Amino acid sequence: MYTTLFRHYLLKSFRSPGYHKNLIVNILVGISALYLLAILVMTGFMLPRILQELAPHSDAAVTFNGIMIYATIFLLIIRYLMQPLNRLNLECYQVLPVKRSVLVNYLILKPLFNPTNYILLCLAIPFAITGVAPTYGTAGAFRFVLIVVFLIWNNTLLAPLMKRKYNNIIFGSIALLVLGGGLAALEYFRLFSLFTLSQQLFGFLAEAPFAWIAALLPCALSVALNKLFFARNYYPESFEKQSNQREATSQRFTFMERFGKIGELISLEIRLVLRHKRTKSTFYMAFFFLFYGLIFYPNPVYNQNSGWLFFVAIFVTGTGMLMFGQWIINWDGAHFDFLMSRDIDTLTYIRGNYYLMLALCVASFIATTPYFLFGRQIILYHLVAFVYNAGVNIYVYLFGATLNTKRLDLSRSSSMNMQGVSYKNFLVMIPLLVIPITLITLFGLFSATHIALIIIVLLGLAGILFREPLLKVIERQFLRRKYVLCAGFRKRE
Numbered sequence: 314m315y316t317t318l319f320r321h322y323l324l325k326s327f328r329s330p331g332y333h334k335n336l337i338v339n340i341l342v343g344i345s346a347l348y349l350l351a352i353l354v355m356t357g358f359m360l361p362r363i364l365q366e367l368a369p370h371s372d373a374a375v376t377f378n379g380i381m382i383y384a385t386i387f388l389l390i391i392r393y394l395m396q397p398l399n400r401l402n403l404e405c406y407q408v409l410p411v412k413r414s415v416l417v418n419y420l421i422l423k424p425l426f427n428p429t430n431y432i433l434l435c436l437a438i439p440f441a442i443t444g445v446a447p448t449y450g451t452a453g454a455f456r457f458v459l460i461v462v463f464l465i466w467n468n469t470l471l472a473p474l475m476k477r478k479y480n481n482i483i484f485g486s487i488a489l490l491v492l493g494g495g496l497a498a499l500e501y502f503r504l505f506s507l508f509t510l511s512q513q514l515f516g517f518l519a520e521a522p523f524a525w526i527a528a529l530l531p532c533a534l535s536v537a538l539n540k541l542f543f544a545r546n547y548y549p550e551s552f553e554k555q556s557n558q559r560e561a562t563s564q565r566f567t568f569m570e571r572f573g574k575i576g577e578l579i580s581l582e583i584r585l586v587l588r589h590k591r592t593k594s595t596f597y598m599a600f601f602f603l604f605y606g607l608i609f610y611p612n613p614v615y616n617q618n619s620g621w622l623f624f625v626a627i628f629v630t631g632t633g634m635l636m637f638g639q640w641i642i643n644w645d646g647a648h649f650d651f652l653m654s655r656d657i658d659t660l661t662y663i664r665g666n667y668y669l670m671l672a673l674c675v676a677s678f679i680a681t682t683p684y685f686l687f688g689r690q691i692i693l694y695h696l697v698a699f700v701y702n703a704g705v706n707i708y709v710y711l712f713g714a715t716l717n718t719k720r721l722d723l724s725r726s727s728s729m730n731m732q733g734v735s736y737k738n739f740l741v742m743i744p745l746l747v748i749p750i751t752l753i754t755l756f757g758l759f760s761a762t763h764i765a766l767i768i769i770v771l772l773g774l775a776g777i778l779f780r781e782p783l784l785k786v787i788e789r790q791f792l793r794r795k796y797v798l799c800a801g802f803r804k805r806e
Contacts, residue, residue: 314411318401318419319426350435357439364444374448374457377440378515379508383493385464388433390489392472394598399423399473417543421536424469437461449519456525460518463528470535474542574657578665579672585644586637591721592644599636603680605629610687619762620754622690626698627706627746629681633673634702635745638710639717641666646720646802653799660788666711667784674702697766697773704776706745711787715794718801 361373368376399420406416424430441454449457499505518524586592609615609625616622628635645652652662678699685692749769756765776783 314415315419318415319423322423346429346432350432353432353435354439357436358443360436360440361444372448373444374519375512375516377444378519379512381464381515382507382511383496385468386489386493386496389468389472390493392468393475393489394594394601396424396469396472396476398476417540420543421470421539424473425466427469430465430469431462433465434458434461445519452522453519457519459525460515460528463525463532467531467535470532470539474535474539477546478542574661575665575668578657578662579669582644582665582669595636595640599632599677602632602636603629603677605632606681606684606687610684610691616687619757620750622694623698623753624746624750626691626694627702627749629684630678630695630698631674631702631706633677634670634707634710637673638670638707639714640721641670641710642714642798643717643719643721643802649802650799653795659791659795660784663711663784663788663791666714667707670707670710671703674699674707693766697770700773700777701749701769702773704773708776708783708787709745712790715787715791715798718794718798720802720804 360377364373364376401416401420437458441457445457446454496505496507500508518528586596606625606629609621615625642649678695681695684695749765752768753762753765756762
């Protein structure tokens with residue numbers, strides 16, 4: 314029966330109309346995945362040397378054992394945000410002679426067969442060869458890989474359970490961050506050393522011949538908790554009741570109505586974001602991407618490279634616009650015919666989307682002002698990037714949004730979800746990032762980065778000054794594409 318269920322899943326994927334239409338997108342995603350795998354493999358081979366530099370008085374394998382629990386918590390947060398829920402159309406199988414336990418086991422265990430869950434092994438296996446084997450031997454390296462596999466299983470089983478039980482992603486993510494931060498604070502003030510406990514625990518599991526079997530206990534506990542959850546919430550109406558009650562309560566942003574139809578359109582867009590799963594998860598991801606600069610700005614490898622600095626500046630100062638902009642029209646796909654039949658001027662519709670994206674851009678810029686503490690250079694890059702986002706990128710996104718005719722399913726999460734994505738979404742990135750970064754890199758070769766920044770600022774200021782003509786151009790493009798968009802949004806993938 315499990316073979317039949319997996320066969321049904323594969324047939325559903327290959328027979329989907331969007332599978333062949335998204336062939337170019339799948340190829341691009343595959344190339345990106347191969348690039349990521351190559352980086353992980355190289356990092357795995359270099360990791361012993363990196364750990365030796367960070368902790369010269371300790372063995373690389375012992376140091377890695379110390380951070381295993383912290384890494385597990387961090388990866389659990391990533392999975393909680395990114396891993397989509399496994400779903401099954403229960404109504405189709407409940408009328409057939411299929412045991413309920415089979416369907417529940419399929420729902421629980423299916424994510425374990427997803428190859429993307431094991432990407433981390435591209436880092437763990439090279440490190441086991443170069444870092445663990447010299448300390449614990451070949452058998453110890455093999456046990457280390459098995460332990461990593463079991464930890465992946467535990468996180469893969471635990472993250473969907475947390476999503477189903479605690480539907481508020483932002484609350485769950487903050488709770489996990491508080492847990493990890495609290496443990497790190499205890500470590501810093503030497504009140505409790507989780508690092509030492511992790512060293513002893515995973516060192517014992519890798520060294521003792523049969524102790525690694527104990528790493529299966531968290532997996533068994535996660536399976537039991539999942540079974541308990543489905544035993545209480547097997548039928549869809551039992552665990553969708555609360556979400557339906559939440560959807561029934563609508564919020565009205567009456568203060569926006571004073572701005573006329575533009576304010577009403579913005580109010581509708583805000584309510585759309587807060588009501589649907591895909592838009593809400595995109596909003597949460599945009600919030601976490603605001604911390605993207607912490608990876609690059611303190612790092613001397615990147616903070617001396619003007620191209621990297623400006624890339625990060627564009628990304629963090631326009632996170633809200635960058636995450637929402639390319640879907641600004643597609644999100645209206647479910648009720649696009651209704652909007653087009655209302656007494657709404659086309660330019661008013663374009664202006665509403667423009668002001669919403671501008672507000673997101675301003676909010677992102679204000680939220681990233683703490684990065685100014687990293688120095689005057691960061692202040693300069695952020696100001697230039699903000700002007701470029703507000704004067705160039707915002708029009709590129711509005712124009713590009715008219716080209717994508719794929720309707721988005723807002724009931725599904727945006728994490729690891731390529732539904733509605735086309736190659737046009739990747740082409741839009743060229744003027745957004747490639748052109749300004751190429752300018753800065755080229756002028757930087759001649760120690761003239763300031764000239765590139767002046768050119769970028771002038772482009773942004775020109776876009777702000779000539780806002781009305783540019784919006785007129787987008788209006789004419791929208792009118793040319795309106796009926797194509799209507800036809801495309803009526804189709805379901």
